[in-house]
Amino acid sequence: DAGVIQSPRHEVTEMGQEVTLRCKPISGHDYLFWYRQTMMRGLELLIYFNNNVPIDDSGMPEDRFSAKMPNASFSTLKIQPSEPRDSAVYFCASSSPPLTEAFFGQGTRLTVV
Amino acid sequence: GDSVTQMEGPVTLSEEACLTINCTYTATGYPSLFWYVQYPGEGLQLLLKATKADDKGSNKGFEATYRKETTSFHLEKGSVQVSDSAVYFCALSLYNQGGKLIFGQGTELSVKP
Numbered sequence: 682d683a684g685v686i687q688s689p690r691h692e693v694t695e696m697g698q699e700v701t702l703r704c705k706p707i708s709g710h711d712y713l714f715w716y717r718q719t720m721m722r723g724l725e726l727l728i729y730f731n732n733n734v735p736i737d738d739s740g741m742p743e744d745r746f747s748a749k750m751p752n753a754s755f756s757t758l759k760i761q762p763s764e765p766r767d768s769a770v771y772f773c774a775s776s777s778p779p780l781t782e783a784f785f786g787q788g789t790r791l792t793v794v
Numbered sequence: 795g796d797s798v799t800q801m802e803g804p805v806t807l808s809e810e811a812c813l814t815i816n817c818t819y820t821a822t823g824y825p826s827l828f829w830y831v832q833y834p835g836e837g838l839q840l841l842l843k844a845t846k847a848d849d850k851g852s853n854k855g856f857e858a859t860y861r862k863e864t865t866s867f868h869l870e871k872g873s874v875q876v877s878d879s880a881v882y883f884c885a886l887s888l889y890n891q892g893g894k895l896i897f898g899q900g901t902e903l904s905v906k907p
Contacts, residue, residue: 724900
């Protein structure tokens with residue numbers, strides 16, 4: 682398996698624009714996680730899905746953030762409108778119990794100017 | 795709530811020195827414990843894990859033992875190499891949360907030749 686695939690790897694956008702980050706989990710994994718990494722706050726869980734259903738979105742910072750998982754092989758994280766403070770590395774991860782660990786993608790480095 | 799605390803960095807060592815990165819946790823249930831490693835510009839990779847008390851996880855010369863009595867999972871390596879330079883994250887996950895991880899703040903390790 683190719684692992685968790687995220688796109689794009691880098692995104693530079695202007696404040697106010699819509700940004701969409703994409704993730705393809707490992708085939709057969711039924712949990713999908715979105716994390717954000719910043720220097721100030723470290724790694725934060727934003728939202729996670731089980732069998733395409735959002736289970737916990739308490740980490741989503743504001744209504745400007747939304748995430749969807751229309752099918753088992755694809756998820757998006759959207760920010761609209763984007764702000765400079767959204768600049769961070771966004772990671773997607775997937776897992777499949779009874780395995781206890783999650784497998785991470787390479788991340789998307791977002792810069793909002 | 796559930797949390798992970800790990801030793802602050804950065805840690806700078808000479809090649810072949812001994813490494814210990816301390817990690818303690820607070821959890822309401824019986825967590826699985828992990829060390830993830832992040833090389834520059836990369837995603838997080840699982841380094842090792844332990845799923846129950848007194849288990850020892852090991853990989854690439856790194857070891858960590860799940861100590862329930864001290865709620866600790868310290869990372870150790872007897873002789874570090876320049877290629878071990880990275881950021882190390884301690885994390886826990888709880889049963890029935892499908893691999894949802896709670897991370898420590900990360901410890902940056904720099905190994906000099």
